[in-house]
Amino acid sequence: MDIAADLILAGALAAAWLAxxxxxxxxPGVRTARELRRKSGVLSALVAAGAAVFVAVPLVTWFVPGESTAPTATLLPAVPGLIVLTLGVRRLGQVRRGAGAFASAPQTPVxxxxxxxxxxxxxLVPMQVTGLxxxxxxxxxxxxxxxxxxxxAGIATTVMGAAVVVIGVRAAVRHSRLSLLALAPIGRSRPRVPVD
Known part of the structure; x- marks a missing residue:
């Protein structure tokens, strides 16, 4: 197998997961329930495409004669890719179903x-780490x-580890901020008890 075929496979994997x-x-920045449902559907399709490329790499290298480096190149993104497929897809499905609950009123704010x-x-984190x-x-x-x-390779692994920490902290802070905004109306709606 030649370098061009290996680059096509690794490039397709990188493109799908970076997208x-x-x-x-x-x-989280969408405005309406319709847009959230559409974007979560696009995201599901991109995850499926990325998973398909993961499956295609060993199949193509098995059928095409010659030495290939594509399987080695896909080992690093395989671990976060498995996290996406086991945990992230389930959460993404919950978001899509939640947005679908507003199908009768698609212009409803999220x-x-x-x-x-x-x-x-x-x-967020496993998808971005897989792309990286x-x-x-x-x-x-x-x-x-x-x-x-x-x-x-050692330098790249160290830089990638630092990037994973930055991506994780950023995602955790944003999720925490948005979770507090979701709970804020509950704190304001407590009935006042009259004082005699």
Whole structure:
């Protein structure tokens, strides 16, 4: 298998997961329930495309003769990809069903609780980390970096670890802020007890 085929597979994986990470990042910022349902559907399709590329990599390398670095390049994004497929997809389905509850009134603003659910770190973080890890796999697929044994691979892993921490903290802070906004009306609606 030649370098171009490996780059096509690794590039398709990176493109699908980077796009999923970008759409997931914009999910809590939508204005209407219709837009939230549409964006969560697009996000589900991108996750399915990313999962399909994960399945396609070993199949293509099995059918096409020659040595391939594509399976090595897809090992790094496989772990966060599994987290997306096991935990993130379920949460994304809950958000989509919640937005679908407003189908009869599609211009309804997104309720604060649904906005907080769309900003949950288990939706955002694994998708963005998978895209970042797939991007790091591109030099491996291009045979610019050999794994294991390359100093560049260690540096890339360290930088990626720091990026994961930044992405996780950012997502947790945003989710926490939106969760507090969802609870704020509850605190204001307590009935006042008359004092005699």
């Amino acid at each position: 999923a990470g970008l759409v997931a990042d914009g999910l 309720p604060p609780a649904l906005r907080a659910a769309a900003a949950h770190p288990l939706i 890890a797939a991007l790091v796999g591109l030099p491996i697929a291009a045979r610019l970096v050999e794994v294991p044994g390359a100093d560049v």
